Amino acid sequence: MKPAPFDYRVASDLGHAVELLDSTAVGAKALAGGQSLVPLMNLRTITPRLIVDISRCTESSGIRDEGDRLAIGALATYRSLEDSALVRTACGLLGTALGYVGSPAVRNRGTIGGSLSHADPTAELPTVVAALGGELTVVGPRGERRVTFEEFCTGPFEVALGPAELVSDVRLPKLPDGAGYGFVEVSRRYASTAQMAAATAIELTPDGVSTAWIAVSGLASVPTRARLAEQRLRGRPPTDEAFDEAAVAAVDELVAVDDDPYRRQLARVVVSRALAASRRHATGR
Numbered sequence: 001m002k003p004a005p006f007d008y009r010v011a012s013d014l015g016h017a018v019e020l021l022d023s024t025a026v027g028a029k030a031l032a033g034g035q036s037l038v039p040l041m042n043l044r045t046i047t048p049r050l051i052v053d054i055s056r057c058t059e060s061s062g063i064r065d066e067g068d069r070l071a072i073g074a075l076a077t078y079r080s081l082e083d084s085a086l087v088r089t090a091c092g093l094l095g096t097a098l099g100y101v102g103s104p105a106v107r108n109r110g111t112i113g114g115s116l117s118h119a120d121p122t123a124e125l126p127t128v129v130a131a132l133g134g135e136l137t138v139v140g141p142r143g144e145r146r147v148t149f150e151e152f153c154t155g156p157f158e159v160a161l162g163p164a165e166l167v168s169d170v171r172l173p174k175l176p177d178g179a180g181y182g183f184v185e186v187s188r189r190y191a192s193t194a195q196m197a198a199a200t201a202i203e204l205t206p207d208g209v210s211t212a213w214i215a216v217s218g219l220a221s222v223p224t225r226a227r228l229a230e231q232r233l234r235g236r237p238p239t240d241e242a243f244d245e246a247a248v249a250a251v252d253e254l255v256a257v258d259d260d261p262y263r264r265q266l267a268r269v270v271v272s273r274a275l276a277a278s279r280r281h282a283t284g285r
Helices: 014-022 037-042 078-083 085-090 092-098 104-109 112-118 124-132 227-233 240-253 261-283
Strands: 007-010 028-031 050-053 063-065 069-073 135-140 143-148 153-155 166-173 180-187 194-205 208-217
Touching: 014 028, 014 050, 014 135, 014 166, 028 037, 063 085, 069 085, 078 092, 078 104, 085 092, 092 124, 092 180, 092 194, 112 124, 112 166, 124 166, 124 180, 124 194, 124 208, 180 261, 194 261, 208 227, 208 240, 208 261, 227 240, 240 261
Parallel strands: 007 050, 028 050
Antiparallel strands: 063 069, 069 166, 135 143, 135 166, 180 194, 194 208
């Protein structure tokens, strides 16, 4: 199928993009990498009357080190993040998850802002942002505002964006030096949509796990951080038994889309495996 007829404008910067989106009384959509938007238009699931191309808004495509966190422009492509030495050293969990995103062709065009704004409930990048407690900057006709990922992602394919608002950047806290991280997902075939995924990280001391980060996608309606499971893991030795118990706690904590025993078991498996991968990374084994 082909998309319904639409008008096309190119924005010179984010301010111009907001003006264009705000100037139309009909449906308008911003186009960045187009990896989610274009298929939906071709299927006529959505039929915007105006497409605003924001791919030339270069002020929102860089990656910056801000001391205790990493600031990533919303138009940074998956490939640029995958190739970034700064991402590998400051946010290795994100770099690991990127290897699961679609195919190389998708990673060449897709953007982190597009992924978060699309809000696929099992997408890799939202799962990482949920785990790390990321924060987004949103620009619109009324100026700029900051929102946490929990506030931003309101449901499957639903986000807290007004009609003329755009994500301009994403800020992710850095993990402590020596922390280990892991990302595990299950899908039916290569490059297809994940059924379930878990992003985890742990910081170890001689007394055991001092801090843990756990997020699961595919269980609740949105990628969700399992804070009670994190607390349960703190102070315990990083054993398989402790990880299995934390995985059970994570599943019990999160509101499941359904009460399918298979999905609950699948969630427990991906969380346990991601925590084990975090341990291997933290200990160098």
